[in-house]
Amino acid sequence: GAVVSQHPSRVICKSGTSVKIECRSLDFQATTMFWYRQFPKQSLMLMATSNEGSKATYEQGVEKDKFLINHASLTLSTLTVTSAHPEDSSFYICSARDQRLDNEKLFFGSGTQLSVL
Amino acid sequence: SQQGEEDPQALSIQEGENATMNCSYKTSINNLQWYRQNSGRGLVHLILIRSNEREKHSGRLRVTLDTSKKSSSLLITASRAADTASYFCATGQAGTALIFGKGTTLSVSS
DSSP, rough: OOOOOESSSSEOOOTTTOOEEEEESSSSSSSSSEEEEEESSSSSEEEEEEEEEOOOOOOOOOOOEEEEEEETTTTTEEEOOOOOOOOOOOOEEEEOOOOOSSSSSSSSOOOEEEOOO | OOOOOOOOOOEEEESOOOEEEEEEOOOOSSSEEEEEEEEEEEEEEEEETTTTSSEEEEEEEEEEEETTTTTEEEEESSGGGGGOEEEEEOOOOOTTEEOOOOOOOEEEOO
16 A cells, blocks of 8 residues: 655654654655644544645644745645644644545654654 | 544544444534544544444444534454554545544553
8 A cells, every 4th residue: 555654753842942754655645745743542533634746734723824835846845833842742644545546544753752852 | 624523532442342432423424434543643544434324344344424513433353552542533525625524542562
């Protein structure tokens, strides 16, 4: 199946710093990628849809200036958490579809655990 | 936003027993999918059932769908310790993001 690679898997940063998370589709092209956030013992909440070559679409309540998304190529989307604060500590997961297979199931990265001190 | 509820929230069983998880959703769907998440990891697709299907099997997995009740169930037969994980149902239109249920945490003890 399709492989989505996400880095880093874990990051600890000081409050006020910015953190960049990368999501790559390794063996397929992804014009669209999806970023989710997950708090402990909770479900995945969709943050935004990343579109190659255009602006991301953010879900209601997600600050676009706080969570910067760039999808500069067909295989790479990045999420930058700007001026991170402890409340941004969470598990961030990206996903994409391999349209060569179908347009329905999602392939997920392994996630990034962000801890802001 | 979340699509619906899953129950139970947590389920503990012994190896060899069957595990049943239920999912309810709110809107009309084209298909419903189940995913598995090991602790601290990404999600893995398990099975997809289309709105015109009532039951589907894949190995030890059996999924049912009742569109009149807007509900689905996932049955794992002859469970193993390695089945310990969280299980989520998800719905969405082709090409769009999936919306996930709250999930069921399954613990299988040997």
